[in-house]
Structure formats: C-alpha cells, structure tokens
Amino acid sequence: MRYYIISGEQSGDIHGANLISSLRKIDRKAHFRAWGGRNIKETGVEIVKDIEELAFMGFWEILINIRTIVKNFKLCKRDINKYQPDALILIDYPGFNLRIAKWAKKNNYRVFYYISPQVWAWKESRVKQIKKNIEKLFVILPFEKEFYHRKHGFDVEYVGHPLLDYISQFKKDVHFFKRNKIPIDKPIIALLPGSRRQEIKKILPIYISVAKKNPQWTFIVARVSFIPIEFYEILCRDYPIRIVEGATYDLLQNARAAIVTSGTATLETGLFRIPQVVCYKTSWFSYRLARLFINIKYISLVNLILNESFITELIQSQCNSITVNHELQKIVDSREKEYFEKGYRSLCKLLDQSGASDKTARLINDAFKN
Numbered sequence: 379m380r381y382y383i384i385s386g387e388q389s390g391d392i393h394g395a396n397l398i399s400s401l402r403k404i405d406r407k408a409h410f411r412a413w414g415g416r417n418i419k420e421t422g423v424e425i426v427k428d429i430e431e432l433a434f435m436g437f438w439e440i441l442i443n444i445r446t447i448v449k450n451f452k453l454c455k456r457d458i459n460k461y462q463p464d465a466l467i468l469i470d471y472p473g474f475n476l477r478i479a480k481w482a483k484k485n486n487y488r489v490f491y492y493i494s495p496q497v498w499a500w501k502e503s504r505v506k507q508i509k510k511n512i513e514k515l516f517v518i519l520p521f522e523k524e525f526y527h528r529k530h531g532f533d534v535e536y537v538g539h540p541l542l543d544y545i546s547q548f549k550k551d552v553h554f555f556k557r558n559k560i561p562i563d564k565p566i567i568a569l570l571p572g573s574r575r576q577e578i579k580k581i582l583p584i585y586i587s588v589a590k591k592n593p594q595w596t597f598i599v600a601r602v603s604f605i606p607i608e609f610y611e612i613l614c615r616d617y618p619i620r621i622v623e624g625a626t627y628d629l630l631q632n633a634r635a636a637i638v639t640s641g642t643a644t645l646e647t648g649l650f651r652i653p654q655v656v657c658y659k660t661s662w663f664s665y666r667l668a669r670l671f672i673n674i675k676y677i678s679l680v681n682l683i684l685n686e687s688f689i690t691e692l693i694q695s696q697c698n699s700i701t702v703n704h705e706l707q708k709i710v711d712s713r714e715k716e717y718f719e720k721g722y723r724s725l726c727k728l729l730d731q732s733g734a735s736d737k738t739a740r741l742i743n744d745a746f747k748n
Contacts, residue, residue: 379405379407379408379465379746380409380410380462380464380465381408381411381465381467382412382463382466382467383398383410383411383412383413383418383423384412384466384475384478385429385469385471386413386429386469386470386475387429387471387573387574388429388642389573390414390469390470391414392417392540392544393470393492393540394412394417394418394467395417395421396540397467397540397735397738397739398410398421399421399735400735400736400739400740401742401743403736403739404739404743405743410423411424411461411463412424413426415429415430415603416603416604426454426457427450427453427454428604429604430604431450451474451477451478454478455481458478459485463487464488464746465488465746466479466482466488466489467492467742468489468490468512469493470493470495472495472496472497472504475491476495476504479511480511482511483510488513489511489512490514490515490516490742490745491508491512491514491515493516493517493518493540494515494517494518494519494526494534495508498521498522498674499673500673502673505526514534514741514742514745515532516534516734516741518536518538518539519539520683520729521683521685522534523536535737535738535741536731537733537734537738537741538729538732538734539645539729539731539734541645541646541649542732543732543733543734545627545650546732550631551628554629554632555632558598558620559620560596560598561596564595565595565596566595566598566629566634567592567597567598567633567634567635567637567710568626568629568635568636568647569582569585569598569599569600569619570626570636570637570639570647571599572639572641573605573643576660576661577639578609578610578639579613580660581639581657581697582613584698584699585657586616586617587703588637588699588703589617589619591703592703592706595710596620597620598620598621598622598629598633599614599619599620599621600623600625600626600629601621601622601623602623603623603624607621626646630646633652635652635706635709635710636652636653637654637702637706639656640656640657640658640677644679644680644689645679645680648679648680648689648725649726649729651718651719653715656678656680656681656692657691657692657693657697658677658691658694659694675687676691677693680725683725683728684721684724684725688721690705
C-alpha cells in the first residue's frame with residue numbers, strides 16, 4: 379500500500395518514524411512519502427517538506443507567516459493528488475492537518491489521525507470536524523478515549539503513548555561525558571528550551587540567567603537537530619554553556635533536575651523520573667489570545683495526565699530568572715526526591731500500555747481488510 383504521512387513537529391517526526399517501521403513489519407509492499415524531519419528521513423522515506431520549515435508557534439507567529447502557510451497547503455494538496463496514497467496518516471499538528479483532512483475527505487482519500495489534536499484544551503468544536511473527516515482516530519493519553527466517547531459519542535482507539543516505546547529502545551551512551559567534554563565533579567541541570575525557534579529565543583535567555591546564578595552546578599542545553607548550533611550560541615554568547623545535540627535522553631538520565639519548556643519534553647523528563655520545573659513564555663499577543671480560548675487547568679503533560687498540580691508550572695510573567703531559580707533550588711533539594719518518585723510512579727501506572735506504533739499500524743492495516 380501507499381502511505382502519505384504528515385507530521386509538522388519534532389515529536390510527530392519521532393512518532394512518525396516509529397509508525398513507518400511498524401507498518402513495514404506488516405506490509406512488505408509498503409511505500410511512503412512524508413512531511414517530517416531527521417527521524418523520518420533516517421527510515422529512508424522521501425521528505426516533501428522538512429519540519430524546520432513548518433514550526434510556527436502562537437497566534438501572532440502564524441499571522442505573520444500566513445503566506446508561507448497558504449503555499450504549504452497548496453503544495454501538500456498537489457503532492458497528495460500526484461502520489462495518490464491508499465492511506466493518508468496525519469500526526470498531531472492540528473492547525474494544518476485538520477484542514478488537509480477536510481480536503482482529503484472531499485477528494486475520497488482515506489484519512490487516519492495518529493495523536494489527537496488537543497481539542498479537550500481548546501476549540502472543542504473541532505470534534506465535529508474530526509468525526510466527519512477522519513476514518514479512525516488513535517489517541518495516546520488515557521483520558522482522551524473517555525473524552526471522545528462520553529462527551530461526543532465518537533469511538534476512538536486508545537493505543538498508549540508512543541514515548542514508552544521510544545524510551546524503551548534507548549541505549550545509554552557510556553561515553554556521554556567524555557564525548558561531550560562534560561566534567562563529572564558537579565551535578566547536572568538539564569535545560570530543555572523547546573523545539574521551535576520562537577520559543578527557544580524567548581525562553582533560553584531566562585534559563586541562561588539561572589545558570590549564571592548557580593556555578594555549583596553544570597548546566598547543559600539540549601539542542602534539537604534541525605536548528606543550527608549557531609542559533610543557540612548567539613543566545614548563549616554572554617555565558618559559556620555546554621550544548622549537546624542528539625543526546626537528550628543521555629542528558630536526562632544523568633541530570634539531577636531539569637528546567638523544561640512546556641511540551642512533549644515534560645513527559646519525557648517525567649518518564650526518566652527527573653525532578654523538573656515547567657516553563658512557558660510566548661509573545662504578549664499570543665498569550666492574551668490563548669487566555670481567551672484555552673480551557674485547561676495545566677500546561678504540562680505530566681500534570682494533565684495526573685490531573686493534579688504535581689509539577690510547578692511557570693507561565694508568562696511568572697517565567698523569569700528569579701522565580702525559575704527559586705523553584706529550581708527547591709526541586710534540587712534531596713528531600714524532594716521521594717515526592718517526585720511517588721508522582722512519577724503514578725504517571726507510569728496510568729500510561730502502562732506499550733506498543734503504540736505497532737497497535738496503530740495493525741489497526742490501519744485492519745481497516746483495509748473490512
């Protein structure tokens with residue numbers, strides 16, 4: 379069969395690559411075309427558009443890049459029509475993918491959606507669009523199945539969180555310290571500033587300010603592969619700090635604590651059971667608009683899944699070097715270790731369903747047998 383996959387962010391690229399591997403296990407004649415990044419490229423699949431060109435964050439940022447976004451829609455539609463896939467598989471990235479789903483349904487393509495848009499957080503009205511245009515929706519958070527079924531009468535498939543599989547495949551780099559020239563005489567604090575240029579530019583200088591206040595610790599920035607190191611170095615020019623690429627999990631495994639920008643990284647940090655402070659900061663315009671529309675109690679995936687304020691979240695004006703530093707001091711305290719261990723055990727118990735990629739691949743394949 380011919381599969382066309384659209385992912386627009388780093389996490390979607392990771393999950394898309396794993397899904398491709400799973401589909402190949404059960405479909406030896408599988409052929410793919412995709413929008414993605416390094417991880418999908420490494421599976422040998424041809425990339426139509428790289429995620430680096432798609433990462434627009436926030437209302438204002440989308441508005442000023444609207445011409446580019448419109449061009450991307452036109453390119454995508456032309457390319458799908460040319461490729462004529464049996465299955466169109468959309469991965470998260472709802473602003474783009476839900477519009478493509480509507481068009482694809484009208485043009486008689488079979489549409490599958492892996493990783494639900496966060497309609498439970500905002501734009502719940504999108505559920506009608508999802509029910510109308512998507513053949514099967516595969517959700518990865520335990521509360522999502524109940525949300526769709528109870529509130530909207532839509533039977534979705536809960537497949538478990540794909541990060542469980544990705545992390546289980548992780549092999550520790552025994553030469554991590556030597557390879558990255560990291561001293562072993564101080565505790566490590568991991569800095570995960572996000573995967574989009576806009577958010578990194580906003581938040582990394584705050585993290586650097588915290589590092590300056592704490593010479594007793596070694597601070598290390600996790601760099602995403604598709605953003606040049608020079609971009610980070612400019613933001614860190616006032617303070618010499620180590621930057622590692624392609625080693626986020628090794629960094630987390632060796633960290634005493636982490637400062638994490640809201641997103642998938644909060645869950646990754648939780649699954650490695652590392653104490654963390656979660657931060658979020660965007661443009662004033664985007665934040666004010668978000669306040670009007672977003673309807674959730676928490677911004678971190680860990681708190682959302684646990685449904686409690688387990689991890690401290692510092693949002694917008696609270697996200698400043700003084701407050702971040704204060705919260706970091708608290709979580710590094712050894713007395714907090716038991717608190718985090720207990721919460722993360724509960725998190726892992728709620729997510730205790732592995733094999734998300736294999737289950738999703740099987741369910742997509744089964745849809746063509748009926």
